[in-house]
Amino acid sequence: MKTIEIDEELYQYIAGQTRHIGEDASSILRRLLNINLHLLSQPGKKNQPENHYSVFTDLLTSDTFTNEKSIINRFILLLGTLYNYNPTHFSIAATSLHGSKRQYLAKDKQSLEISGKNTKPREIIGTPYWVISNTNTARKVYILESIMSDMGLSESLINQVIDIFSPPTNKANS
Amino acid sequence: MKTIEIDEELYQYIAGQTRHIGEDASSILRRLLNINLHLLSQPGKKNQPENHYSVFTDLLTSDTFTNEKSIINRFILLLGTLYNYNPTHFSIAATSLHGSKRQYLAKDKQSLEISGKNTKPREIIGTPYWVISNTNTARKVYILESIMSDMGLSESLINQVIDIFSPPTNKANS
DNA sequence: GAACTGATCGGGGGGATTATTT
DNA sequence: CCAAATAATCCCCCCGATCAGT
Structure with missing residues (x-):
């Protein structure tokens, strides 16, 4: 309580x-x-395997998320949801994730700042965490992938997220 | 508490x-x-007659609006709501609004573009209208004020809007 | 000269591109 | 030395304050 x-x-x-x-x-x-x-x-009813992912599908279809056109904001929104989905697993995943020099996630801005020359840390609202923001889209997607995978989320959910962050492929041909 | x-x-x-x-x-x-x-x-007020304004108070307190930090996006969101509140009145108000050279609102991008040198028209989503965007905040507020006033909206609602767009006054002193 | 209006241009953020390391 | 992975420079574009013009 x-x-x-x-x-x-x-x-x-x-x-x-x-x-x-x-x-x-x-x-x-x-x-x-x-x-x-x-x-x-x-409380009572056992959540059947699949349905606890509703937090994610809710986010991905929410106005807050879809209205948000910038990669960085969507990225942060998603990280926030991942954290709240399971703070413990998120923390574990966050700790083991980093580049060769840079730290990608941390509980304070400074750790990130000193781990690189221009990391541009951003706060993940609703969370005690901060993330690096000075990266291209590919790396942001990689960060999400790693975290989600380490948290044991389903392949299909991960792919769904990757798709969302993929360049707005030209629907014309193909 | x-x-x-x-x-x-x-x-x-x-x-x-x-x-x-x-x-x-x-x-x-x-x-x-x-x-x-x-x-x-x-706190305070009991729901009085006014309630058809709920469209506006709903917008102003909505996540979509409050999450939106930029003036221009809030500006456009509000214009969209004004239009949908009463398209006819909005159109009348829009037509009679302009600067000495520039046209502020129009149903097509071009009209705005040719009315000035760098008007930067923006579409008002959910609406057949476009607005000038290359203005300072004061002018954006003025545009909202004019439209709202011409549409006959209450003084108090107008003031509420003005407040929202006012610079984040330093709460420190005063 | 005061008030109003237009639009230049500086600041800042985002992230592709390029430099650097592994 | 080449390729892949990673870092971070730096360009572009948006916003809107500030300054120029009416």
Whole structure:
């Protein structure tokens, strides 16, 4: 159990959504949040193998993601989701990932800055991590691939991500 | 401030939705809940007649809008919403708006291009219109103000918009 | 000369390209 | 010495403040 602080008004609002006497906050919030997002596993029911990937498909089809045209922003959005999907696995994957000189991911800007001459670290919002940003697209995709693979995510999900970052191939011919 | 208890997993999920460093739980939850329900009015005001303006308040608080840091994109997003709110009134307002030489809004790129030397027209997605983009922020705000005023929108809504586009005043002193 | 309007141009970010290392 | 992998320079383009013109 975790404790969080919220303002009085919001508290009243949430309390007002109680469905049965004695219902706890988690239950109410899960119901409210579920309306939008098909949340992560409900307490009881076992999540069948595939469906926990919904976090990713949700992101990839979200407005926030699709409205974002720049590679770097999509890259960071995806890393954030990967972290939140499984912080522990993400950390392990992040630690073992680096170039010959540069460190690609770290919990502080400085580590990245000193590992190269112009790494241009960027914060991964919603996460304690920072990433290198001064790379071409190929390397960004490589970073995503490595992390996802190390986290044990499915081949098909990985390919889906690679596709999204691939150059907007000319649909004309072929 | 009130304290509530929630399970670990739910906590992680919520924390993962943080948008800016140091964001508190109330802020995150309000955003998440607002997406579905246009929540109970923020502190104070009871929902009065005005509510057909919800299109605007929805936009202004939407992720798409708030995630968007650049003036120009917010500008275009807002123009799009104005058009869809009332295409007829928008058109009337658009027609009567221009500088001494430049035309500010038009249904085709060319009209704008030939009305000045470097107008940099931008398409207003979801709309048959284009806008000039080579202006400073003050002029962009002026364009919004004029249109909104001509469309008969409320003073308070107009001011709200102006505020949003105002420079991120230094909160330090004052 | 004051106010308004136009559009040049500097700053900054993104990432392909090129230099460097392995 | 060549190829592959990696680093990081640097060009391009966007934005919009600032300055020039009306």
